[in-house]
Amino acid sequence: MTAQIIDGKAFAAGLRERVGTVAADFEAKAGRKAGLAVVLVGEDPASQVYVRNKGKQTLACGMESFEHKLPADTSEADLLAVVEKLNADPAVDGILVQLPLPSHMNEQKVIAAINPDKDVDGFHVVNVGRLSTGLPGFVPCTPLGCVMLLKDQLGSLSGLDAVVVGRSNIVGKPMAQLLIAESCTVTVAHSRTQDLPEVVRRADIVVAAVGRPEMVKGEWIKPGATVIDVGINRVPGAEEGKTRLVGDVDFASASEVAGAITPVPGGVGPMTIAVLLRNTIVAAHRNAGIALDESTI
Numbered sequence: 001m002t003a004q005i006i007d008g009k010a011f012a013a014g015l016r017e018r019v020g021t022v023a024a025d026f027e028a029k030a031g032r033k034a035g036l037a038v039v040l041v042g043e044d045p046a047s048q049v050y051v052r053n054k055g056k057q058t059l060a061c062g063m064e065s066f067e068h069k070l071p072a073d074t075s076e077a078d079l080l081a082v083v084e085k086l087n088a089d090p091a092v093d094g095i096l097v098q099l100p101l102p103s104h105m106n107e108q109k110v111i112a113a114i115n116p117d118k119d120v121d122g123f124h125v126v127n128v129g130r131l132s133t134g135l136p137g138f139v140p141c142t143p144l145g146c147v148m149l150l151k152d153q154l155g156s157l158s159g160l161d162a163v164v165v166g167r168s169n170i171v172g173k174p175m176a177q178l179l180i181a182e183s184c185t186v187t188v189a190h191s192r193t194q195d196l197p198e199v200v201r202r203a204d205i206v207v208a209a210v211g212r213p214e215m216v217k218g219e220w221i222k223p224g225a226t227v228i229d230v231g232i233n234r235v236p237g238a239e240e241g242k243t244r245l246v247g248d249v250d251f252a253s254a255s256e257v258a259g260a261i262t263p264v265p266g267g268v269g270p271m272t273i274a275v276l277l278r279n280t281i282v283a284a285h286r287n288a289g290i291a292l293d294e295s296t297i
């Protein structure tokens with residue numbers, strides 16, 4: 001079997017187009033543009049790229065982008081003061097603090113300072129609680145993007161066996177919550193799971209978010225299963241001094257067995273920013289008290 005390739009890049013482009021249409025409608029109704037503030041502390045090269053892309057794509061969707069770039073030695077108190085200012089700013093609908101933060105900062109404390117109703121990353125404990133109890137809130141962008149791709153591929157996910165490999169707060173845990181909400185039977189596997197290949201082999205849906213290059217092998221995959229690869233790992237390339245991106249799934253072997261699979265790059269990655277823009281326009285409507293059928297974007 002050769003798997004169908006799930007084109008996250010194309011799906012993300014369609015989602016951004018829908019966000020752009022809704023953003024124009026919001027501007028006409030509210031008399032202002034929706035606004036997203038992104039805070040970057042330090043000079044991590046990958047984070048700089050992600051933040052630049054967030055700014056560009058926010059503007060391209062017809063929303064305001066507010067970038068706050070702070071030096072790596074910024075104190076936690078100064079970062080918290082920036083977050084407080086953004087919480088109070090009526091032009092800012094969504095706030096995102098780019099992770100990882102420098103090691104002298106407490107990420108949980110910084111996330112806890114963001115107004116949950118502007119927390120378009122969905123990382124605040126209030127939004128974590130809302131997700132796990134089925135209340136409306138904000139859902140982390142990468143897992144929500146994975147569910148969008150899965151539903152587009154499979155239609156209803158109800159009754160399917162899903163295995164999430166990885167239990168991070170940003171991907172693994174919210175992914176499991178979203179799959180439970182879709183009525184999947186969910187197993188969360190991790191570094192201590194016994195006989196991981198056998199656990200993965202039971203799954204109709206495999207979500208790999210473990211941060212280990214090409215760990216999930218083709219022999220682990222049930223024939224016809226749908227494989228979502230969240231990993232983004234830079235490894236040495238064929239040419240000396242060059243690197244290439246690989247996922248947490250061994251694409252060559254898994255694509256021989258799976259029914260459908262996301263590539264890296266071009267699979268889940270582009271969905272992260274597209275869903276961030278979707279969450280921002282949703283936040284803008286909620287904060288301005290303007291009705292929106294959120295299921296349409």
Ligand SMILES: Nc1nc2c(c(=O)[nH]1)N[C@@H](CN(C=O)c1ccc(C(=O)N[C@@H](CCC(=O)O)C(=O)O)cc1)CN2
Pocket residue numbers: 050096097098099100121141142232245264265266267268269270271272273
């Ligand atoms: N506050 C947050 N910090 C971080 C998040 C997040 O959702 N919120 N996620 C990641 C980084 N990230 C966005 O911030 C992100 C990661 C990957 C991509 C992406 O488009 N990847 C491409 C490949 C890009 C490349 O060439 O390096 C792909 O997979 O095709 C976008 C955004 C950590 N921090």
